[in-house]
Amino acid sequence: MTQADAPVPISPLPVSYEDIRAAAERLVGIAHRTPVRHARSFDAAAGMAVWLKCEQFQRGGAFKFRGAYNKIATLSPEQRMRGVIAFSSGNHAQAVALVAGIFGVPAVICMPTDAPAVKVAATRGYGAEIVPYDRRTQDREALARGLAEARGLTLVPPYNDAAIIAGQGTATLELLEDMPDLDVIAAPVGGGGLIAGAAIAAHAHRPGMRVIGVETEAANHAALSLQRGERVSIPAPDTIADGIRTAQLGTLTWPVLQREVEAVVLVSEEEVKAAMCFLLLRLKLVVEPTGAVAAAAALAGKLRRYGGRAGVILSGGNVAPDVLRDVLLAAE
Amino acid sequence: MTQADAPVPISPLPVSYEDIRAAAERLVGIAHRTPVRHARSFDAAAGMAVWLKCEQFQRGGAFKFRGAYNKIATLSPEQRMRGVIAFSSGNHAQAVALVAGIFGVPAVICMPTDAPAVKVAATRGYGAEIVPYDRRTQDREALARGLAEARGLTLVPPYNDAAIIAGQGTATLELLEDMPDLDVIAAPVGGGGLIAGAAIAAHAHRPGMRVIGVETEAANHAALSLQRGERVSIPAPDTIADGIRTAQLGTLTWPVLQREVEAVVLVSEEEVKAAMCFLLLRLKLVVEPTGAVAAAAALAGKLRRYGGRAGVILSGGNVAPDVLRDVLLAAE
Numbered sequence: 001m002t003q004a005d006a007p008v009p010i011s012p013l014p015v016s017y018e019d020i021r022a023a024a025e026r027l028v029g030i031a032h033r034t035p036v037r038h039a040r041s042f043d044a045a046a047g048m049a050v051w052l053k054c055e056q057f058q059r060g061g062a063f064k065f066r067g068a069y070n071k072i073a074t075l076s077p078e079q080r081m082r083g084v085i086a087f088s089s090g091n092h093a094q095a096v097a098l099v100a101g102i103f104g105v106p107a108v109i110c111m112p113t114d115a116p117a118v119k120v121a122a123t124r125g126y127g128a129e130i131v132p133y134d135r136r137t138q139d140r141e142a143l144a145r146g147l148a149e150a151r152g153l154t155l156v157p158p159y160n161d162a163a164i165i166a167g168q169g170t171a172t173l174e175l176l177e178d179m180p181d182l183d184v185i186a187a188p189v190g191g192g193g194l195i196a197g198a199a200i201a202a203h204a205h206r207p208g209m210r211v212i213g214v215e216t217e218a219a220n221h222a223a224l225s226l227q228r229g230e231r232v233s234i235p236a237p238d239t240i241a242d243g244i245r246t247a248q249l250g251t252l253t254w255p256v257l258q259r260e261v262e263a264v265v266l267v268s269e270e271e272v273k274a275a276m277c278f279l280l281l282r283l284k285l286v287v288e289p290t291g292a293v294a295a296a297a298a299l300a301g302k303l304r305r306y307g308g309r310a311g312v313i314l315s316g317g318n319v320a321p322d323v324l325r326d327v328l329l330a331a332e
Numbered sequence: 333m334t335q336a337d338a339p340v341p342i343s344p345l346p347v348s349y350e351d352i353r354a355a356a357e358r359l360v361g362i363a364h365r366t367p368v369r370h371a372r373s374f375d376a377a378a379g380m381a382v383w384l385k386c387e388q389f390q391r392g393g394a395f396k397f398r399g400a401y402n403k404i405a406t407l408s409p410e411q412r413m414r415g416v417i418a419f420s421s422g423n424h425a426q427a428v429a430l431v432a433g434i435f436g437v438p439a440v441i442c443m444p445t446d447a448p449a450v451k452v453a454a455t456r457g458y459g460a461e462i463v464p465y466d467r468r469t470q471d472r473e474a475l476a477r478g479l480a481e482a483r484g485l486t487l488v489p490p491y492n493d494a495a496i497i498a499g500q501g502t503a504t505l506e507l508l509e510d511m512p513d514l515d516v517i518a519a520p521v522g523g524g525g526l527i528a529g530a531a532i533a534a535h536a537h538r539p540g541m542r543v544i545g546v547e548t549e550a551a552n553h554a555a556l557s558l559q560r561g562e563r564v565s566i567p568a569p570d571t572i573a574d575g576i577r578t579a580q581l582g583t584l585t586w587p588v589l590q591r592e593v594e595a596v597v598l599v600s601e602e603e604v605k606a607a608m609c610f611l612l613l614r615l616k617l618v619v620e621p622t623g624a625v626a627a628a629a630a631l632a633g634k635l636r637r638y639g640g641r642a643g644v645i646l647s648g649g650n651v652a653p654d655v656l657r658d659v660l661l662a663a664e
Contacts (some may be wrong), residue, residue: 035367037389056368056616277653284388284649286616317616321609321663324656331653 017204056317070167159193160250169197183307192253199260243290349536388649404498491525492582503512524585556642576620
C-alpha cells in the first residue's frame with residue numbers, strides 16, 4: 001500500500017482538523033479574518049516574541065461568532081426554520097443573535113434580569129427575542145431546554161458542542177496560516193471551546209506545538225482538572241474576567257484538554273488589569289478582561305518556559321465603560 | 333507632439349506627488365503599513381460608508397513617524413552625524429526621537445518642564461537628550477534655534493517643511509491604494525502637514541476628490557483662514573485635541589490648503605469625546621482626541637454632503653489614561 005492509499009487514522013477526539021477546515025470554509029466572506037498584531041514593545045515586556053490574534057475585531061466583538069456561525073450553518077433547513085435558543089449574558093448570546101439574524105432564523109436568548117442594559121439592547125438589536133430569568137431562583141439551562149422543547153427550538157450551547165468547538169478552532173487555524181512557525185499557542189479557558197479548537201488546530205499543524213490554557217487564579221477549574229486528572233467543578237468564580245466565570249469544562253472539551261493541552265497557567269486579577277492597560281495604552285487595542293488573560297500570562301513571563309515564539313489569542317473586546325475606567329485608574 | 337512627449341507641468345506646490353511616492357518608498361519595511369478598518373456600525377452611525385486609516389498603529393503611535401523618517405532619511409550624511417533637534421511635547425517629539433534612534437543620529441528634544449512624565453520618559457527611552465524649558469518664560473523656537481546653531485544640529489520642524497509634508501502624505505497614498513474609489517478624504521488640521529500631504533496625494537490620485545480638513549471649534553484657525561483668504565493666527569486654543577493646539581498654519585502648508593482643501597469643518601469637544609467612545613467601545617480602537625476629530629465629523633453627519641464614501645484618517649492613539657477615563661465617563 002502506498003502512502004497515499006494509507007487510511008487516515010480516525011481521531012478519538014470529538015472534532016477533527018477536517019471539521020475545523022470545513023468551518024473555516026463556511027466562514028469565508030462572513031466572519032472577519034482578524035488581524036495578527038506584533039509589537040516590539042510587547043515582545044520587550046514579555047521577554048519573548050508574541051503574535052496577537054485580535055478577535056476583538058471579529059463580528060460581534062469576540063471569537064464567539066465563529067462557533068455560533070458554524071453551528072447554525074450546519075443545522076438542517078427544518079431546524080433553522082424553527083429557530084434557535086441560547087442562554088448567556090455575554091458574548092455567546094450576542095454571537096447567536098447576530099448569526100441568527102444573518103440566516104433569518106428566529107432566535108430566543110435567555111438573559112438574567114440583572115444583565116447590563118447595553119448588552120440586552122445589543123442582543124435585541126440583532127433581532128433576537130429576549131427571555132429574562134432571575135439568576136437567583138431560576139435554572140437557566142432548564143428554562144432554555146423547556147423553551148426549546150415547547151417551541152421546537154435548537155439549543156446552541158456555548159462550548160460543549162462539536163460544531164462550536166470546530167468553529168472556535170478557526171481562529172487558531174488562521175493564526176497559524178499567518179505565522180506558521182510558532183512554538184506556543186495560548187488562549188483563555190472558560191468552558192474550553194476556544195482552547196479545545198486551538199489545540200486540535202495546532203497539533204494538526206505541528207504535533208509538537210505547545211498549547212497552553214490560561215485562567216485567572218479565582219477561575220482555576222481547568223488547572224485543577226489537569227492536576228487531578230478529572231473534570232473538577234468550582235463554585236461560580238469571582239473574577240474580573242467575566243467571559244470565563246465558568247464552573248467547569250464540558251464533557252466534550254475536557255477530554256481534549258486532558259490529551260492536547262500541555263498546561264493551564266494562572267494569572268492574577270492585577271496581571272489581567274495590567275495587561276489590559278498595556279494593550280490599551282501601548283498597543284492601542286481595546287480588549288475585555290477575558291481577552292487580556294492570555295496576554296497577561298505572556299507579559300508576566302509565564303509563557304517563556306514553553307518557547308521563544310508565542311501566538312496569543314485576544315479573545316474579545318466587549319468591555320463596559322466602567323470596567324475600562326477602573327482598569328485605567330491603576331495606570332495613572 | 334504625442335501625449336507621451338508632453339512635458340509634465342511643474343507644480344507650484346512645495347511638494348509634488350513624486351515627493352510623496354519617494355517618501356513611501358523610503359518607508360517600506362520601516363514604517364508600518366497601517367490597516368484600514370471598515371465597520372457596519374460606524375457606517376450606520378455616520379449615514380455613509382467610511383474607511384478608517386489607523387495611524388494609531390503606526391510606530392510611535394501616530395502618523396508623525398512618517399514625516400520625521402522622511403526628513404531625517406533625506407539629510408546629508410554630515411547633517412545626520414551632527415544630529416537633529418525638535419521642540420514638541422507630543423507625538424512629533426517622540427517620532428523624531430524614535431527615528432533618530434533608528435538612524436543612530438543624536439537627537440535633542442526641547443520639552444516643557446510641565447510635560448507629562450510618561451511622555452518625557454518615552455522620548456528619553458528612544459535615546460534622545462531632553463532639554464527642558466519653561467513654557468511661561470522661554471520661547472521654545474528661539475531656544476531650539478540657539479541650540480541648533482551652537483551644536484550644528486538640524487532642526488526637524490513639526491509641519492512647515494517639504495520633507496515632512498511629503499512623509500505625512502504617504503498615509504493618504506496607502507489609504508487610496510487600499511480603497512481607490514473614495515469621494516472624500518478627511519483629516520485633522522493642526523499646523524497643516526497631514527492635510528497638505530493628504531490633499532496632494534488625493535488630487536494626484538483623482539483631481540475631483542474632495543479633501544476636507546477638520547478642526548475643533550476652539551482650534552479653528554484653518555477654517556478662519558479659508559474664510560478670510562489669509563493665514564489667520566489665533567491665541568493658543570483650549571481643546572481636548574492636544575495635537576491640534578496650534579495657533580496657525582505654516583507658510584508652506586497654508587498655500588496648499590488654500591488651493592487644495594475644499595473646506596475645513598468644525599466639531600465640538602463633545603463630538604470628539606463621543607467619537608472616541610464610539611471607536612473605543614464599538615470598534616475596539618484606541619485613538620487620542622486629535623485622532624478622533626475627523627471620525628467625529630463623520631459621525632456628526634458633517635461629511636455626508638461631500639459624497640457617499642469617505643476615507644478618514646485616525647491620526648494617532650497616544651492618550652493619557654486620565655483623559656481616556658474622563659472620556660469614558662460620558663458613556664456610562
